[in-house]
Amino acid sequence: MEKLKKPPLERKWYYCPYCHTKIVVYDNTAKAKGLYIKCRTCKKEIEIRI
Ligand SMILES: [Zn+2]
Numbered sequence: 001m002e003k004l005k006k007p008p009l010e011r012k013w014y015y016c017p018y019c020h021t022k023i024v025v026y027d028n029t030a031k032a033k034g035l036y037i038k039c040r041t042c043k044k045e046i047e048i049r050i
Pocket of ligand 1: 019039040041042043
């Protein structure tokens with residue numbers, strides 16, 4: 001049976017805490033630890049904590 005309903009993924013934006021630019025999209029199954037992304041707008045390195 002291929003008609004199993006998957007729980008809908010809720011997608012959200014992760015915003016830069018400094019300049020509030022959208023950085024990355026994640027869904028509600030995401031778990032991040034020790035992940036760093038450099039913001040393209042303010043050039044600061046941000047630790048993604050989801
Ligand atoms: Zn920024």
